[in-house]
Amino acid sequence: MEKREIISKFPRSREQILLILHELQRHNPRNYLEPEDLRLVAEYLDLPLSEVHDTVSFYTMFSLRPRGRHIIRLCDSPPCHLAGSWSLLAALKRELGVEVGETTEDGLFTLELTSCLGVCGVAPAMMIDDEVYGNLDEERLKDILDSYREGK
Numbered sequence: 001m002e003k004r005e006i007i008s009k010f011p012r013s014r015e016q017i018l019l020i021l022h023e024l025q026r027h028n029p030r031n032y033l034e035p036e037d038l039r040l041v042a043e044y045l046d047l048p049l050s051e052v053h054d055t056v057s058f059y060t061m062f063s064l065r066p067r068g069r070h071i072i073r074l075c076d077s078p079p080c081h082l083a084g085s086w087s088l089l090a091a092l093k094r095e096l097g098v099e100v101g102e103t104t105e106d107g108l109f110t111l112e113l114t115s116c117l118g119v120c121g122v123a124p125a126m127m128i129d130d131e132v133y134g135n136l137d138e139e140r141l142k143d144i145l146d147s148y149r150e151g152k
């Protein structure tokens, strides 16, 4: 879908900025916002470009750099630490061959950390794109990654 078309689905109101940016990023196969996106949003909402830029920089869910097709966000808050998220992080790095903030060579995954996902009852937890996974262990982690590799 063309970018202007995506943007014009939203009411022309400052309150829509996060939703619009999120939708633009979602439609980008590399999961990021391009300079043109910020310019179009500023123009549509009649805001200074610097304000759109500040908004994008403030929220960690947005990226100004190309990322993988799927974004893995491992919870990095204390309850998940206690439940073993550090060893999961090591397993993720090993399995994907990347450090936090990097994208796999095949462009499929970007590994990120996040604060509490709000599902501490099933710690340790992570999100891939919009889906939350809890009660993780290494084996389950591998199965989940494989399902994405197979085109989930």
Ligand code: FES
Pocket: 075, 076, 077, 078, 079, 080, 115, 116, 117, 118, 119, 120, 123, 124, 125
């Ligand atoms: S601390 Fe990890 S989900 Fe809450």
